[in-house]
Amino acid sequence: MSAIMIKEFRLPDLGEGLTESEILSWKVNVGDTVALNQIIAEVETAKAVVEIPSPFAGVVAALHEQPGTVVEVGKPIVSFEVEDAAGVKDTAGAEDTAAAKDTAEAEDAAAADDGGTSPVERGAPTPTLPRREPNLVGYGVAPEPEGHPVRRPRVFASAMATDAPTPAAPAASATAAAAPTPAVHNGDRPRSTPPVRKLAKDLGVDLHEVSGTGHGGLITRDDVRGFADKAPGVEAVPSSVPPAAAVTLPPSGVRETRTPIKGVRKYTAAAMVSSAFTAPHVTEFLTVDVTAGMELLERLKASREFAGHKLTPLTLVAKALLVALRRNPTLNSHWDDANQEIVQFHYVNLGIAAATPRGLLVPNIKDAQDMGLLELSEALASLTETARAGKSTPEDLSHGTISITNIGVFGIDAGTPILNPGEAAILSIGAVRPTPWEHNGEIALRQVMTLSLSFDHRLVDGEQGSRFLADVGAVLRDPGMVLTMV
């Protein structure tokens, strides 16, 4: 009875009606002994990251899929060597005669020799019936190969035709997807469909500003595309403005609320204290006329190359910073106190301070030094999106070399940013404001922005810091200046 048998475990439907999942990681190796319900893998579905508990106690015989693979529901992902005597039933519905035997014995020893027939069907009148998969919801989408029933000519055709229940009118479904539902009052929400809303979000288009040309004023895909193409100065800012945290009024009578210090708040506090009291900070400010830079952004947005990409003042400042760093590399260095060494980085991991639902995070763009504007805009978009979704990995958050914080999105002009610990400089971007400004010897309304730069005075002298800040300002004032710097 202690014979070893192999049991396969097939990927179940872990949500409701999902067809595939990605194996994120295996928690076990081939040869490992696992207990029932021991976590063996982490799997990501379209809905969730979930842990898979082992359905068997035994030894891992094979892992059929590598981490990172997207696997269809119903495919075997792991095999176990299981002792026959363990009495565990085959849960995966593998063609496993031994499993059937196991249960068969328990129920009826006499029938044990009919092998592949599972006990469930033993009572069925026709044993030639194709073996029924234990069709839990988990295996609902498994391919239906030879097991598919074969129709024979209908005997009761006429009776069926008259008496068959009328299926729900399928004609309606053809138009259902795009058809508006006039009865539904949508309140303030512009009328559109989910895919179009997604498109609008991706393009940074506010649907409130788009007039719909579809049936009953429905906003269509083309409306959104058209709006995005012609809108000259869609401030790309909105989608980068972190949503204000929901303000919940305390119940009346409550005069103070005490919240334990933990999580991101605790980490942020420790990092800020350590940075502020180890690195002597110097902060410099520079107010520049960035009209030319903003005009460049507008031109680029209208260009084919940048269509669909998010170009914001942040993108431009990030690029200006990278250019200026080449001429002033000391701002991209690290004070290694333990080894009493200064580390000069020859790459730039550009940190971007992001307000996330969990608090302040500073994920960084790896090897940003050689990125063009396009590449940079993509990297910025994906980085902030990941951070806001709360999915920044520890690697995303470590090994930064210099940082940018965008306080302009909150309508703020200047501040004294505190260095991300271990870095030599942090540049803060203020709001771009139309301001009366000297231009060609006259006063004109110009787009003006203030830059604030904090640097570690142990590493960076006033001269280097000032030159760096002046270079960033020069590029924003006149993007053509880049030609003199590279």
Next chain:
Amino acid sequence: MLTEETGPGHPTNGGPANGTGSTLRTGGNLVQLISPEGERVHRPEFDVWIKDLGDEQLLALYEDMVVIRRIDKEATALQRQGELALWPPLLGQEASQIGSVRALRDDDFIFPSYRESGVAYCRGARLTEIVRTWRGNALYGWDPHRIKMATPQIVIGSQTLHAAGYGMGILNDGSDNVTITYFGDGATSQGDVNESLVFAASFQAPVVFFCQNNHWAISEPVTVQSHIQLADRAVGFGIPSMRVDGNDVLAVMAATRIALDRARKGGGPTFIEAVTYRMGPHTTADDPTRYRDPNELEDWAAKDPIKRLRTLLEAKGALTEEQIAAVDRKADQVGADLRNSCITLPDPQPMDVFEHVYSTPNSWIERQKDHYSRYLASFSGSGAGGSGSGLAEGTQEGGVR
């Protein structure tokens, strides 16, 4: 069984003699009889309702909670292994379920939502009956009349209407039964629940509205559902309410007994808000890390219902290592029974769908059966026109002690 030994509503039990005004309308004042640190908090007006509970009864409550947590854990694992299609976890809500169900009389009818698996277990539902609907093996869980508990209601809040109607029926019968209905914080926003409250109040029906405020309606926090405490909503309907620590099994039991006693004596409906927390996902198809601050979990883990009762019992010397191990063994056994009985459930046959549509023969159903069996017979070699042998009853006994 605890319920019989300590039954609620004993008039001689020393409960407040006339009226329960001092214990109702607690507003923001959360009733707590065991602190999260496991210390007994004394509230005389509530203490009288549980003064009959000795160490033995407390131990039984502890065992109940450990066992239903184990059931929940096993069922969650079974879903991950493809053996159940879906499972709504109750993790964190053990005290709310046990404290309330163990206060009921056996003939008090229960109208649950879909998360009250612990309540069903205590009522004597077989383990297979608890999981077979989630496995897609059956159209119903158990016989409601056998255990005086309706099958899980998936539609949010509808069961409260059934309870209000049942309560009105009790009035017509003139019996001293009470009905209790379970629902969540999100359900209080539903029309059905509000209508139920109106009807129960208008008719002064003997209904206990037991709201487990687990703070999340799937991904919607309770703060979005209501700007006042849920218990205070009931007051607007003219229904007295209590707000109790739902992770404190004694507070829950005391409050439930008060509500039952009121109802039995003709005092009408009561609303209980049990403030608890859903430690797991809404169901296994959901990922709470996408919308929930992990700090919240930490906070609520510190208020665990089982841990605090264990600490209290240990401090009293009423719970030995041996007893803890024995309870864990029992829980493991129940877990293993659940697994084995679940994965060996026979699949239903196509013709089973016609069973239990009506309790008496029905010509329409007979005609449909006939058509469907001929349709099935039109598949070659199928033989699947089967006799509709019905679902085999599970063999595992539930939690009747």
